[in-house]
Amino acid sequence: MNEIRIEKSASLKPKPDASQLEFGKLFTDHMFLLDYSEELGWHDPRIVPYGPLTLDPASMILHYGQAVFEGLKAFRTSDNRILLFRPNKNAERLNVSNERLSIPEMDEAAFVEYVKALIAIDRDWVPSLEGTSLYIRPFIIATEPCLGVRAAKQYLFAIIMSPVGAYYKEGIHPVKINVENKYVRAVRGGTGFAKTAGNYASSIKAQEEAKHDGFSQVLWLDGKEHAYIEEVGSMNIFFKIGGEIVTPELNGSILAGVTRDSVIGLLKSWGYPVTERKISIEEIRRASEEGKLEEAFGTGTAAVISPVGQLHWEEHTMTINGGETGEIARRLYDTITGIQSGKLADSQGWNVVVE
Amino acid sequence: MNEIRIEKSASLKPKPDASQLEFGKLFTDHMFLLDYSEELGWHDPRIVPYGPLTLDPASMILHYGQAVFEGLKAFRTSDNRILLFRPNKNAERLNVSNERLSIPEMDEAAFVEYVKALIAIDRDWVPSLEGTSLYIRPFIIATEPCLGVRAAKQYLFAIIMSPVGAYYKEGIHPVKINVENKYVRAVRGGTGFAKTAGNYASSIKAQEEAKHDGFSQVLWLDGKEHAYIEEVGSMNIFFKIGGEIVTPELNGSILAGVTRDSVIGLLKSWGYPVTERKISIEEIRRASEEGKLEEAFGTGTAAVISPVGQLHWEEHTMTINGGETGEIARRLYDTITGIQSGKLADSQGWNVVVE
Known part of the structure; x- marks a missing residue:
């Protein structure tokens, strides 16, 4: 150097x-x-x-x-x-x-x-x-x-x-998300796992249309079958379904978020195993119908944790945790922002001090 | 204005x-x-x-x-x-x-x-x-x-x-093409039909690997099933199979080339109908095996017409027209370059004079 x-x-x-x-x-x-x-x-x-x-x-x-x-x-x-x-x-x-x-x-x-x-x-x-x-x-x-x-x-x-x-001027609060069924963010073999300019250019149109329809973000489905959940806006996404915490696996079209990794690490340290696997939007719909969709939240550098209060997919409206921030989402938010700002002990050794 | x-x-x-x-x-x-x-x-x-x-x-x-x-x-x-x-x-x-x-x-x-x-x-x-x-x-x-x-x-x-x-310093000549089976250029719902910067950035890696393996371009398959032919490098592609001229239809992930449009127009005016439809790489392999794959050529602004002499797909090597430029490809090349340079009559009204 x-x-x-x-x-x-x-x-x-x-x-x-x-x-x-x-x-x-x-x-x-x-x-x-x-x-x-x-x-x-x-x-x-x-x-x-x-x-x-x-x-x-x-x-x-x-x-x-x-x-x-x-x-x-x-x-x-x-x-x-x-x-x-x-x-x-x-x-x-x-x-x-x-x-x-x-x-x-x-x-x-x-x-x-x-x-x-x-x-x-x-x-x-x-x-x-x-x-x-x-x-x-x-x-x-x-x-x-x-x-x-x-x-x-x-x-x-x-x-x-x-x-x-x-990011949250009045405290962390949940957002309404639309499941995108026309546009595609990425496909396996493409550049979805890379943080490259073109991935963002291609996402603008869908975000604009979602905003116009009153949503704050889109939930991206896979480009191949339009069935599996990938990311939300420019964040990774987690669900709690019947007690299990799940997030889409890094399959080649999903960005490996630093906050995603931090969330998985924290949850494991708290004794909540996280399963990284394929999650279909139909599984989420069914869990919602059966009353098992307990939490949903996005993770990213800007918001840290962004709870999802409502998901719209075609004719289905799924309200999650009564539209309120869930317990896990809040604990993750408080912990990560606490570590970042030096208020909580950095038990994971994540912080680097700038001298 | x-x-x-x-x-x-x-x-x-x-x-x-x-x-x-x-x-x-x-x-x-x-x-x-x-x-x-x-x-x-x-x-x-x-x-x-x-x-x-x-x-x-x-x-x-x-x-x-x-x-x-x-x-x-x-x-x-x-x-x-x-x-x-x-x-x-x-x-x-x-x-x-x-x-x-x-x-x-x-x-x-x-x-x-x-x-x-x-x-x-x-x-x-x-x-x-x-x-x-x-x-x-x-x-x-x-x-x-x-x-x-x-x-x-x-x-x-x-x-x-x-x-x-x-483009051709020593006259039009055919190239060797590799059918790409790892990387994907575009998928329906993405930006494949738009001429946007990111589409080209994401294609560089596959082109580099193809060059390294001795090919001049890659043939892109669709992002969904990895079965249907889309484009060759940054050109559109045409085949002549058992007398029929075919080219992939504009399906949302293929660029609508100006040369593609010109080629279709000329072929129609010569009495060769062109079918725009889905073409699987397996159909091409079978046609090759049966001796029916008569011509293949790319179309684009840079080369105008780029004959394909050999196609490699997994373990298959398909030699087309004995590795020589086909009759249709040559006639199209001579006609379009003739019109562009003012040597042939512009029967289609394509040229615009700069005063």
């Missing part, structure tokens, strides 16, 4: 009111950049003032979408330490995405060091208000100017950061 | 040797730009010197791949006219792609005018050597700086152009 070159911004932006933050709209004073070329590999790590990128209009990212990204958060504790939540998992997954998209592998330890170095420079941007955090967005784009369809020979790795407000 | 603002380049680049051109590496002196905002719609059409774009690192294209593009060609005739091949079809398809990706619709007549205006400025870049052309790349990218996953509110439409050499 080369030494990080640092060019500090001449003037710092005013810090925002932490109670008024919108997601991903405002960015910190600096950003991290790292180049890749065939000759030099990943090289020239540097922290520079946040500002526009200059891209040739033929840059391959703009035409063929060869790009991957990550998302993680840093938290300020009451004793003013800064904690990163499981950044090594993001480093690992970035390389899984890189491999699928034919992007060169990154050094995972270096990835974590780069994230820490950028936070250290902009540490005053980590907000302290309950529920707030600094959202960190590492991403890689193909920058080579060429219209041939193939893997690029030049890339840019960048990290930008944005202070974000509390 | 607003008037196009023109800022000419102060110095023009030297023109390349038309016999040495690589695809999509060298660009003309100017580019066309057009902005979109919610308040103004598509606005400020302008031709400016070719040069870098300045993008906020949070621009949505760089994270969520909300981008679509087109590809078409201009040709110089022996009497020095410049002909565009069916640009209205690209305008139509761009809007199909826009709709799927939640990008605002464009005026199709304006699209054609923009392409013509840019060619008119850089007309000296249209090469005249046999088989050469000017490749035109219109594209739209989401430029709004925001990390929320939703349709952007700001876009850039751009056109860049690149002189390209003859």
Whole structure:
């Protein structure tokens, strides 16, 4: 790993009111950049003032979408330490995405060091208000100017950061979800398990239609049979059915969420086994009819836990736990946010301190 | 349509040797730009010197791949006219792609005018050597700086152009194709029918593996059953089986190629009906075994017609027409390239003259 070159911004932006933050709209004073070329590999790590990128209009990212990204958060504790939540998992997954998209592998330890170095420079941007955090967005784009369809020979790795407000301004609460039966997010053999730009572009239309119909997210079914549950919006999903906690198995079209992994780990440590398996929407409908659908919740970096109060699938409306947040969902939410913010003991060793 | 603002380049680049051109590496002196905002719609059409774009690192294209593009060609005739091949079809398809990706619709007549205006400025870049052309790349990218996953509110439409050499330097010749049985290009309900960046990113890995194994392209099967033929590389595909010409129907996961449409039109005008239907790879294998697989060829803007000499599927090797270019493929190639270059009469009214 080369030494990080640092060019500090001449003037710092005013810090925002932490109670008024919108997601991903405002960015910190600096950003991290790292180049890749065939000759030099990943090289020239540097922290520079946040500002526009200059891209040739033929840059391959703009035409063929060869790009991957990550998302993680840093938290300020009451004793003013800064904690990163499981950044090594993001480093690992970035390389899984890189491999699928034919992007060169990154050094995972270096990835974590780069994230820490950028936070250290902009540490005053980590907000302290309950529920707030600094959202960190590492991403890689193909920058080579060429219209041939193939893997690029030049890339840019960048990290930008944005202070974000509390996801639940009035406490955790359940949402209404529509089971998508027209659009498909991913299929086995495709890129569903990779965190690549194109997966998100292709999901926008379904989300828009669900919003228009009064739902907050879509529940994606598999692309092959339109029968099995995959993800909810851009989160993983868990159900509690007749006492058993289940979540779709990582089958090649589902993203391996860091929160998903944390939830499985916590539940196991509490003595609740989690079964990772195929779950059909018909199984969920039947469980609902029989009164056995006890909980449903999404898991992801943004919301941590997002309880599902109501599921709509074709002519069926399934209300879950009387439309209220379930006991497991609430305990998971309190525990994970408690660990992240340093209020609870980090018994799993998940936090990384930014010095 | 607003008037196009023109800022000419102060110095023009030297023109390349038309016999040495690589695809999509060298660009003309100017580019066309057009902005979109919610308040103004598509606005400020302008031709400016070719040069870098300045993008906020949070621009949505760089994270969520909300981008679509087109590809078409201009040709110089022996009497020095410049002909565009069916640009209205690209305008139509761009809007199909826009709709799927939640990008605002464009005026199709304006699209054609923009392409013509840019060619008119850089007309000296249209090469005249046999088989050469000017490749035109219109594209739209989401430029709004925001990390929320939703349709952007700001876009850039751009056109860049690149002189390209003859696809077949030594005459049209057949290629070896591998039938892909691990990776999937698209699935119904996804974005396969749209010309969006992410479709190409997800295809790179399979193409790399096929190249590594000595094939020039992959033949994609459907994502659901892995049984039906979809596309070859980034081309459509046609077969002649026992006298019948067939091509996969436009089923929601196949791109509606302009060359595909042109081929169907020509074949019909010659009295060869074309059946658009589901074609299984097993049907092709059986036809090959029975000696009925008479021709196979891909169709696309780059190669026009790309004859398939050999198909590999699992343990089966199918040699088609003795590995030689078939009669239909050659006639189609000669006719379409003849019309495009102005050597043959444009009986279909496909050419648009750039004044």
